[in-house]
Amino acid sequence: MLAAVASFAAMDALMKLLAARYLPLQVASMRGFAALPFVLAPIAFRGRWSRVRPVNVGLHLLRGVLAVAMLFSFVSAVRDSSLAATYAIFMCAPLLVAAISAPLLGERVAGAQWAAIGAGLAGVLLMLKPGPGQLGFAGALWAILAMITYTISVATLRLLARTDSNASMVLWFTAMLAVGAGALALPEWRAIEWRDAPLIAGVGVAGATGQYLITVAFRNAPAATVAPFEYTALLWGVSLDIAIWSVWPSAVTLLGGAVVIGAGLAVIARERRVAAG
8 A cells, every 4th residue: 555655646746747738637638548558458468348348327427527527626736736735635535435425325424433524624724724835725726626526436436336347447437537638628738748758658657556556455454454554645745745846845734634634544443443343
């Protein structure tokens, strides 16, 4: 899980670099197309084409729309702000997943979980105060929209898993991201420069590597054991911001991020106790 988080952080840093020269929708499309070969290769190698046939087409289409909205919002957020500030807000997503699991999936959410969710949202509000190395108003809105669309995407994923295979979910999610974002970006598409080819290839390699590693992590250990390591993304965000852009996080960003992470760990700790008892 630590290696997976590092891979995804590298991918996000590369997308931030690309966002300096291309529009967010185009970067989102390039992210999808760069990942497609790595998604298709294992399916072709194993000859499992029958498993990628979509069953719940409507839910696949909804996830395609969410994929475009999420990547567009996330790229817009990291373009306008630091990785660390964006990550700090985005880390509230697991708490929102717990919140919407009650009405959408019929799962029970305990009072302690609602308290942790409230604390996490308070941490996000704390980070909305503008400042150096922090999210401004526009960046905050993009990060929050990315977090919300990601939350809904995760919830729909759990619904879709009841009817469709993992290969089907990953393939169609990636393909619709590539084509959907590409179609929307087409009117203002900018010619891709050869010097950016390594960055685009790196996005595909880092994304595929992270996806493989996170799958291995959750296959070999309980979710409550693995999930806390996802919060190391903030450390990578801070490190990459300093190393590449010479941007240091503000104290408010670190404090708000700590509140969000603490709330997330409280929810995970409770799930671990419930699973054990």
